[in-house]
Each structure stands twice: as C-alpha cells, then as structure tokens.
Amino acid sequence: MTTANTLEDPRVTAELTRLFASADQDETRLPPSWRTDFAAMAPQEQADAAAEIVMPISAQGGRLLYNLIRAIRPATVVEFGTSFGISTLYLAAAVRDNGSGHVVTTELSAAKAEAASRTFAETGLDDLITVRLGDARETLAGDTPADFVLLDGWKNLCLPVLQLLEPRLAPGTLVVADDVNLESLQPYLDYVRDPENGYQSVTFPVEDGLEISCRL
Template sequence: MTATNTLEDPRVASALDRMFRRAEQDEAIRGRIRAARPQGSAPLGPQEQADANAEVYMPISAQGGRLLYNLIRATRPATVVEFGTSYGVSTLYLAAAVRDNGTGRVISTELSATKAAAARRTFAETGLDDLVTVLEGDARDTLAAVAGSADFVLLDGWKDLCLPVLRLLEPRLAPGTLVVADDVYLESLAPYLDYVRDPRNGYQSVTFPVEDGMEISCRL
C-alpha cells in the first residue's frame, strides 16, 4: 500500500515553495518598515503591527513545518488551533497532516485582513480549504467564541500575546495536549517560556532545536 503524504501534492509543494521564496524578502521589507517610523515613536499595538507588516510572510521554517506535520500525524487531534496564520505556510503543514490522518480540522487566527484573504486563496488552490477555518481579528476575541476542545495548539503570532492566548485556551486543553510555540530565542517570548517551563503551571516543556527553536509543552 502506498503511503499518503499531502505535503508531496504538487499544489501544496508549489505553494510552499512560492511562499518560502517570497519570504526571503522579509528582512528587507522589515528594514523599510523600521526606516519609515519616526525615532521615538510609541510602540505599535497588535492591529497596528499586523497592518504595518502586511507584506511580511514570517513563515515557520520548513523543518519546523515537517516537525508539526509529524506531531499531528502521531497525536491525531480533532481540532488544531493556530495563533497566527500570516500567509498560511504553517497552516498548510497542519492541514496536510489533518488530511492524511483522515480526521480533524484546523482553526487559525489572523489580524491582517490582507494576509487572511491571501491565505484563504492559497488553501482553496491547494484543496485544503475544507479543513481550515481562518478567524479574522484579535485571537483573544475570536478564539473565545469558538466552542469545543483545543487538541493541538500552535502559537506563532505576536510573541507578547502567546501567553494570553494560551491562558485563554487552557480550560479547553485536556491532559496530554501538545502546545507548540515558535521562535524561542526572541526576547518577547520570555514571559510565555517562563510560564510553560514552571511545573507549577501544569506543563512538561522541552525546547526542540529546529531553526529558531520550538518549545513543545505537554499539558499535564
């Protein structure tokens, strides 16, 4: 019997290749955004950051994506919750795994209307749109309105919001649920890491050294 791997579907592989290539321009675009802001400007809020970075792909790494695919194939979650769709790179890995499991769904969240619309087009082009729901808006609001359990969680939106989003989802996390956060080396993720690495908060956490690092935490 031939094993199914949706990541090898030409539509999915082509979309990932296209977005990874476009993401190579991210640093130049970020530099242009920084240069356009007056010195001493007040920090941007989440929506302002999302709007300012509407051209920036911010993708998970290819290795990180394959790790997520494997974790979901192994755990077979009914509902995968993603904080931070961006242009949908990580979502494709999540949805491909759900497709190959033959069960489940992906609920993703995105503040940027531009990115949400582009991601939806990509999901339709790759034939995975029936598995993915993109909630547009602040995840602290949109996810609060979603009923049911969160059986696998990826936190890859604004790093200072990862802990509030996790706390929002905690009542819906059964023992054994995996929570993954990307970019562990960013200073802005430190409050989240302090929380999940403290056993008193109910997690067993380990850093996986892939690209910018992923924190994999098991709800106890």
C-alpha cells in the same frame, strides 16, 4: 504500498515553494527601524504594518508539526497567527492524511487572511481550514475545542492566548510555540517552563527553536 503524504501533493509543494521564496525577501521589506517601531504599536497596528511580511515557520519546523499531528491525531488544531498560511498548510496536510480533524487558524491582518484563504483553495485544503479574522483573544473565546495548539502570532500575545485556551486543554494536549530566541516570547517561556503551571516543556532545536509543551 503507497502511503498518503499530502505534503508531496504538487499543489501543496508549489504553494510552499512560492511562499518560502517570498519569505526570503522579508528583510528587504522591513524598514531599518522596524523593531523599535513595532514595539510601540498595538497588535492591530503591527499586523497592518507587516501585511507584506511572510514571517514563516521553517520548513523543518513545519515537517515536525506534520509528524506530531499525524502521531497525535487531534480532532481540532488551533493556530494563533496564520500569516500567509505556510504553517497552516503543514497542519492541514497532516489532518488530511489522518482522515479526520479540522484546523482553526486566526489572523489579525485582513490582507493576509484573504491571501492565505486563496492559497488554501489552491491546494485543495480549504475544506479542512477555518480562518478567523481578528484578535485571537476574541476570536478564540468561547468553546472552540483545542486538541493541539500552535502559537506563532505576536510573541507578547502567546501567553494571553494560551491562558484563554487553558480551560479547554485536556491532559496530554501539546502546545507548540515558535521562535524561542525572541525576547518578547520570554514571559510565555517562563510560564510553560514552570512546573507549577501544569506543563512539561522542552525546547526543540530547529531553526529559531520550537517550545513543545505537554499539558499535564
């Protein structure tokens, strides 16, 4: 019996291979002072300065996201931080193979949002993905459902975005944050690891680490 796995679709495989190869060159695109310079920038300025930087989730992390979504079968997946769309491809592939659902993803950089949209069309997954351009604290405001959440944008904004979405998180909803090794994510980690805030949280040791938190 052949089982559907959109990650094995040649179009998806080709785009992931291309994007990961581009990500391998990220360090060569960054000026030596980028960490210091970025810390002093506003989010939109950071996004514009990093318009050519891929900053992807790892391949293992992507496959973990695929497996989680296949198991949970969320109706609406919300992603903070599209970049060039690597993580979005894993999310949308799982939604495709579930047979239902939709991905809402957000990006501050207009150049990245445009490039990602082209990638989604190339893979045939664009009908499952809505890209919202702008500050996620604005584009995710309102009543957009959130049945599974991936936080992989600027780390200092992960906590504000989570708190924006919290009223819409049903018990059992999973929230995943990437790059637990980054100091700028620490306020978020302190929050979801504090039982008083209503989460059961565990760190999954894949690449730079994923924090997987279940809304209680």
